Amino acid sequence: MNNTMEYKGYVGSVEFSEEDGLFYGKVMGIRALISYEGATAAELVSDFHGAVEDYLALCAETHQEPERAYKGSFNVRISPELHKQAVVFAAAHNMSLNSFVERSIQQAVHAR
Template identity: 35%
Template sequence: MRNTMEIGGYRAIIQFDPDIEMFRGEFVGLNGGADFYARDVAGLKREGAASLKVFLDMCEEDGVEPRRRYSGRFNSRIPSELHANAAAEGKSLNQWVTDTLGDRVAPGMA
């Protein structure tokens, strides 16, 4: 189970903060920080929308792209057996890793 919520086309990670007995949401993939707190799901949606609006308005005022750009590059050393698995499936190592991560992290995106 992923503790995420989508608000206005942006994804937020939701965690419970036992010190204040509230849920905390934090938008990911932004060029800055935007978080919000609430005691329930309805509150998270409401506060998340308000936080996102403030963030997006500030970005527009400053002429900043709200979404962080990712290079898409990933360097890793893997066991030769995994490289061989990719070749056995007739795929490049890059395509095999992309497919495998896509199946695990975000089904349907690879």
């Protein structure tokens, strides 16, 4: 089962409230709060698409650039010792630290 969905490059979460009997979610990876809900999966998807369309229309109306999630740059906090080990490993394998981290993440994502 997948707990995300995608529309026009935006990724939305999928949650369920047993108490309310509703599916709900929000667009992930951007500062703007874009939320949606539905009593059925089809309603949830439709409301998600509508929420993204409304957001894009509001941005166009106000002449603002829509936020884009996942620009390819992020900060990671790790222990100083692990940081040192990663730098040493990358240097020993003639790689930049960025290349090593990217390769490691690719391997982890594809292994699942």
